[in-house]
Amino acid sequence: MKTILVCVAGITPQIITETLYYYIIEKKPPIWIDEINVLTTSAGKEVIINSLLKKESAIFYKFLSDYNISRQKIKFNENSVIQLGGDSYIKDISTDIDSAIIGNEIVNFIKNLTIDKNTRIICSIAGGRKTMSVYLSLGLQLYGREQDILSHTLVSSDFESTQDFFYVPPVPKNIEIKDKNGKIIKIINTKDAKIVCSEIIFVRLRNFLNIKDELFYDDLVNIVQKKVDYCGTKLISIDLKNRALLLGNKKVILKPIEICIYNLFLSNKKKCEQEFCGDCTDCYMSLNEMRSQELYANLLEFYKFIYTENSGQYERLKESLKKDGKGDDFFSQNISKINKTLKQHLNPFEFAVYKISKIGKYNKRYGIYVDKKNILS
Numbered sequence: 001m002k003t004i005l006v007c008v009a010g011i012t013p014q015i016i017t018e019t020l021y022y023y024i025i026e027k028k029p030p031i032w033i034d035e036i037n038v039l040t041t042s043a044g045k046e047v048i049i050n051s052l053l054k055k056e057s058a059i060f061y062k063f064l065s066d067y068n069i070s071r072q073k074i075k076f077n078e079n080s081v082i083q084l085g086g087d088s089y090i091k092d093i094s095t096d097i098d099s100a101i102i103g104n105e106i107v108n109f110i111k112n113l114t115i116d117k118n119t120r121i122i123c124s125i126a127g128g129r130k131t132m133s134v135y136l137s138l139g140l141q142l143y144g145r146e147q148d149i150l151s152h153t154l155v156s157s158d159f160e161s162t163q164d165f166f167y168v169p170p171v172p173k174n175i176e177i178k179d180k181n182g183k184i185i186k187i188i189n190t191k192d193a194k195i196v197c198s199e200i201i202f203v204r205l206r207n208f209l210n211i212k213d214e215l216f217y218d219d220l221v222n223i224v225q226k227k228v229d230y231c232g233t234k235l236i237s238i239d240l241k242n243r244a245l246l247l248g249n250k251k252v253i254l255k256p257i258e259i260c261i262y263n264l265f266l267s268n269k270k271k272c273e274q275e276f277c278g279d280c281t282d283c284y285m286s287l288n289e290m291r292s293q294e295l296y297a298n299l300l301e302f303y304k305f306i307y308t309e310n311s312g313q314y315e316r317l318k319e320s321l322k323k324d325g326k327g328d329d330f331f332s333q334n335i336s337k338i339n340k341t342l343k344q345h346l347n348p349f350e351f352a353v354y355k356i357s358k359i360g361k362y363n364k365r366y367g368i369y370v371d372k373k374n375i376l377s
């Protein structure tokens with residue numbers, strides 16, 4: 001699996017090499033970084049390239065040779081330093097609009113990186129403007145996968161404040177700390193430097209989104225929020241034996257055949273192939289689809305929970321289904337009765353969710369507006 005380090009950075013390129021050093025040298029066991037991408041502003045881009053990549057003596061090459069790593073092993077070049085803001089040429093993030101443009105761009109960048117299943121991304125929030133770190137984290141929250149990591153780099157304070165420290169070199173060296181006038185006030189040695197990346201756990205919301213959608217950050221958040229709210233409250237379970245439908249905190253008793261039919265719709269939802277099937281209607285059924293031997297067999301299975309196999313009721317249902325004499329009316333009439341009972345027991349909002357809904361003008365299809373993860377039984 002290819003690991004990509006994504007850093008946000010301003011005019012402190014140190015954070016990039018410090019994070020790289022931590023993951024491939026310091027961490028036990030190490031995580032190899034195959035590629036680095038840096039998101040920055042126009043001012044940052046210049047500083048980062050000049051300091052890390054421009055000349056043969058640049059810090060990134062020095063790091064590689066210090067640790068005997070060949071240049072082909074880590075993909076990091078001038079093209080890896082991405083200037084945010086595109087055509088808007090944002091030198092720094094100082095307005096609300098800058099913030100929105102850049103935020104959207106960062107979230108999109110993360111989304112695109114997560115399309116390839118064979119990658120892991122490590123997002124380092126240590127550098128850059130706070131706006132950038134926040135959006136990097138939120139982007140990962142929206143699109144991050146199980147293997148992705150959100151990371152913050154912590155450096156011991158003396159070393160954090162000097163511009164001459166980029167990583168812990170294999171051979172220790174002194175660094176002079178100077179005041180504003182250039183006078184040496186302290187000498188520190190790199191053997192005392194500590195770099196740690198603290199990994200932050202986060203909620204993964206990816207399953208609530210369609211990766212193909214091209215949406216702005218605000219819209220993404222609205223969609224996910226609606227879905228999360230919906231999932232949290234609309235739990236549904238069925239107690240067939242007692243003919244009880246448990247909807248949120250309400251209990252509705254249905255007639256034996258009705259509860260079995262309702263259960264048919266729930267079990268169909270559970271089989272839906274959509275990751276999030278709350279508002280999906282792919283798993284709805286037409287009356288024609290309902291009149292199948294497979295569905296009849298399921299219906300009889302459910303019926304057995306209420307009446308035993310030897311009972312007259314069970315035999316009668318079995319016989320009538322065999323003859324296929326049930327017709328469209330059997331389902332449509334029972335659906336109306338179920339909905340009528342639900343309407344009596346539920347408030348209008350609950351009814352809208354739990355009723356057996358009908359979609360389509362001509363070939364009408366029926367189903368329940370609930371996500372399969374919310375079906376408890």
Ligand SMILES: [Zn+2]
Binds near residue numbers: 283
């Ligand atoms: Zn579905």
